[in-house]
Amino acid sequence: MVDYVRAQERRTGWFLTIPALLVLALVFAYPILRAFWQSFFTINLGNQLTPAFNGLGNYIRMAQDGRFWNTLWNTTIFTVATVSLELVLGMGIALVLNQSFKGRGIVRTIAILPWALPTALIALAWTWIFNDQYGVVNDLLLRLGLISTGINWLGDPTLAMISVIIADVWKTTPFISILLLAGLQSIPGDLYEAQAIDGASPWQSFRQVTLPLLLPQIVIALLFRLAQAFGIFDLISVMTGGGPGGGTETVSLYIYSTVMRYLDFGYGAALVVVTFLLLVLVVAIATFFLNRSRKRASGAV
Amino acid sequence: MDKKLELVDLRKQFNAKVVPVKNVSLSVGSGEFLTLLGPSGCGKSTILRLIAGLEQPTSGQVLINGKDVSRLSPGDRNIAMVFQSYALYPHMTVRENIASGLKLRKTPSGEIQTRIQDVTDFLGLHDLMDRKPGQLSGGQRQRVAVARTLVRRPDVFLLDEPLSNLDALLREHVRAELKQLFGTQNTPVVYVTHDQTEAMTLSTRVAVLNNGYLQQLDAPERIYMEPANRFVAGFIGSPQMNFLQVPCESRRAIVGNHPIPLPRGANMPTEITLGIRPEHVHLAQSDHEPALDGQVFLIENLGMHNLVSVRIQGQGEPITVRAIVGIEHRLAIDSTVRLAFPPESIHWFDVSTGDRIQTASDSTSVVSPSVTPTSVTS
Numbered sequence: 001m002v003d004y005v006r007a008q009e010r011r012t013g014w015f016l017t018i019p020a021l022l023v024l025a026l027v028f029a030y031p032i033l034r035a036f037w038q039s040f041f042t043i044n045l046g047n048q049l050t051p052a053f054n055g056l057g058n059y060i061r062m063a064q065d066g067r068f069w070n071t072l073w074n075t076t077i078f079t080v081a082t083v084s085l086e087l088v089l090g091m092g093i094a095l096v097l098n099q100s101f102k103g104r105g106i107v108r109t110i111a112i113l114p115w116a117l118p119t120a121l122i123a124l125a126w127t128w129i130f131n132d133q134y135g136v137v138n139d140l141l142l143r144l145g146l147i148s149t150g151i152n153w154l155g156d157p158t159l160a161m162i163s164v165i166i167a168d169v170w171k172t173t174p175f176i177s178i179l180l181l182a183g184l185q186s187i188p189g190d191l192y193e194a195q196a197i198d199g200a201s202p203w204q205s206f207r208q209v210t211l212p213l214l215l216p217q218i219v220i221a222l223l224f225r226l227a228q229a230f231g232i233f234d235l236i237s238v239m240t241g242g243g244p245g246g247g248t249e250t251v252s253l254y255i256y257s258t259v260m261r262y263l264d265f266g267y268g269a270a271l272v273v274v275t276f277l278l279l280v281l282v283v284a285i286a287t288f289f290l291n292r293s294r295k296r297a298s299g300a301v
Numbered sequence: 302m303d304k305k306l307e308l309v310d311l312r313k314q315f316n317a318k319v320v321p322v323k324n325v326s327l328s329v330g331s332g333e334f335l336t337l338l339g340p341s342g343c344g345k346s347t348i349l350r351l352i353a354g355l356e357q358p359t360s361g362q363v364l365i366n367g368k369d370v371s372r373l374s375p376g377d378r379n380i381a382m383v384f385q386s387y388a389l390y391p392h393m394t395v396r397e398n399i400a401s402g403l404k405l406r407k408t409p410s411g412e413i414q415t416r417i418q419d420v421t422d423f424l425g426l427h428d429l430m431d432r433k434p435g436q437l438s439g440g441q442r443q444r445v446a447v448a449r450t451l452v453r454r455p456d457v458f459l460l461d462e463p464l465s466n467l468d469a470l471l472r473e474h475v476r477a478e479l480k481q482l483f484g485t486q487n488t489p490v491v492y493v494t495h496d497q498t499e500a501m502t503l504s505t506r507v508a509v510l511n512n513g514y515l516q517q518l519d520a521p522e523r524i525y526m527e528p529a530n531r532f533v534a535g536f537i538g539s540p541q542m543n544f545l546q547v548p549c550e551s552r553r554a555i556v557g558n559h560p561i562p563l564p565r566g567a568n569m570p571t572e573i574t575l576g577i578r579p580e581h582v583h584l585a586q587s588d589h590e591p592a593l594d595g596q597v598f599l600i601e602n603l604g605m606h607n608l609v610s611v612r613i614q615g616q617g618e619p620i621t622v623r624a625i626v627g628i629e630h631r632l633a634i635d636s637t638v639r640l641a642f643p644p645e646s647i648h649w650f651d652v653s654t655g656d657r658i659q660t661a662s663d664s665t666s667v668v669s670p671s672v673t674p675t676s677v678t679s
Binding site for chain 1: 353355374375376377378380381382384385386388390391392401402406453522637
């Protein structure tokens with residue numbers, strides 16, 4: 001027998017989704033497809049911005065472009081370092097915030113502040129913190145007698161990378177800790193009591209109960225952060241502008257320069273396409289693990 | 302070796318106003334099944350958590366096999382507990398769940414295998430061993446939770462309302478199962494419930510609690526037959542016992558227009574509380590039987606009999622008495638009935654303290670630690 005009610009509901013459902021799908025097509029599908037299309041053309045100042053078909057020319061150029069590989073390497077380092085540091089610190093903070101203590105509400109609010117502030121402001125603040133002459137970091141190190149002359153934090157490629165990583169960790173750790181805190185609060189307390197009665201140490205309980213049951217939230221945090229960190233632009237743009245000497249230039253900054261500064265639209269589109277595909281790949285892998293961990297934590301597998 | 306759990310003057314105080322457990326002392330021996338029974342907020346769960354070590358007592362001691370464990374962490378007390386929610390680890394299989402406690406205690410794996418085998422044989426869990434809790438029914442989960450405690454071979458079993466998450470039919474079945482199961486363990490069992498049927502059917506002894514005080518600690522039949530005070534009398538038994546506050550005149554209680562002789566234990570009160578269970582009130586067979594006239598105003602069909610509410614006109618306000626009456630008596634609303642109170646079934650309570658007044662039929666040794674202070678402020 002045909003389920004008329006359900007069929008009717010399904011039709012209404014489609015009807016209601018159409019506006020949203022149209023918007024999505026307009027703001028997502030069209031720009032992405034256009035970037036794909038453009039990436040096969042040469043469009044730059046050399047040909048007066050008149051598109052000239054160039055086949056895979058842009059991609060071949062990319063393979064030989066040392067600056068591209070350098071930015072990809074920088075992006076990877078930045079992503080791996082920030083995401084892993086944020087995950088570990090965020091977990092620690094979440095575990096602390098999950099305890100009951102006096103003034104927990106206030107501490108929770110304070111803990112999320114860095115994430116709530118605009119990135120550009122935070123970047124400016126950290127630029128001053130790491131300033132070689134007036135920065136508070138050098139001042140502290142000098143007073144402690146650990147160094148005799150100020151370190152030029154943002155003037156050295158390695159130190160600059162470390163600086164932007166610290167700034168990003170400071171800004172984004174709260175995001176992860178709030179996400180993990182929500183997960184922690186969904187774990188029933190009597191599981192820990194059962195562990196205590198069985199004689200488990202806190203570390204054993206963490207390994208056997210907290211970690212496996214928190215896996216879905218950890219993977220969600222990873223997913224968000226991987227995508228965000230891979231596309232990092234604002235923080236580094238303000239703090240170092242990608243310098244010194246390309247030491248902190250990420251893929252996003254390079255794409256921005258290619259398109260907005262060198263007005264090389266064709267090559268920029270090719271860079272966008274490759275970055276886009278890489279990101280989709282990473283997110284797909286993370287989603288796969290997310291689904292598996294979710295099922296495992298709920299006991300469905 | 303005989304196992305034993307003792308609570309000595311155990312008290313838990315959160316602040317000046319919140320004192321869930323007020324100086325409770327009791328002991329549970331090998332093979333004893335003690336139920337902590339009382340309404341919610343009576344302190345029964347707190348006592349269980351104090352025994353487990355999940356809470357620290359404000360004063361008093363918990364002794365297991367004669368050793369003071371009050372300062373030990375839960376893991377060092379060798380106890381096992383079935384939680385109300387079962388507290389099964391959702392990401393572990395049934396086998397891993399059952400083994401988890403033994404693994405944490407570094408039991409040799411051969412020993413773990415043997416013990417799990419024993420328990421699964423005993424509880425018939427073979428087909429479920431590789432499933433996860435999410436794939437089990439409520440009754441199966443409950444059985445896994447029980448298996449997890451049995452496999453530990455603890456010094457004390459603690460069960461916190463383990464049947465409350467099961468539907469009525471299953472509950473009855475599992476109740477019988479639990480009784481058989483823990484009967485074979487020869488280990489003290491402490492069981493917490495607010496359900497008097499569970500308490501009566503499962504226990505060797507019942508501790509009735511109210512307001513943090515131990516009201517009565519006795520065998521189930523004594524709790525029913527000789528309730529230590531008005532609270533116990535009203536809490537145990539369904540439908541609830543009838544309580545009539547009646548005036549007294551020279552060693553007689555006046556019920557309606559009918560004088561009933563007071564027990565010898567009573568010392569010339571002006572008023573007394575008479576208690577009688579609905580199942581003991583019956584329709585007077587003859588005119589010689591002392592009985593009260595009343596009017597039926599409500600009939601509730603309980604299947605095998607009716608619960609009849611009767612309004613009795615006395616000297617003052619009319620009083621209501623409920624009686625269990627066989628369905629063969631075809632009573633109608635507003636019909637007049639004669640209710641007889643067999644003297645041997647009457648319970649007498651002091652009006653002000655609520656304490657039981659001894660009657661001739663009471664067993665001689667009354668151990669009930671009836672602590673019902675007049676002021677419950679501490």
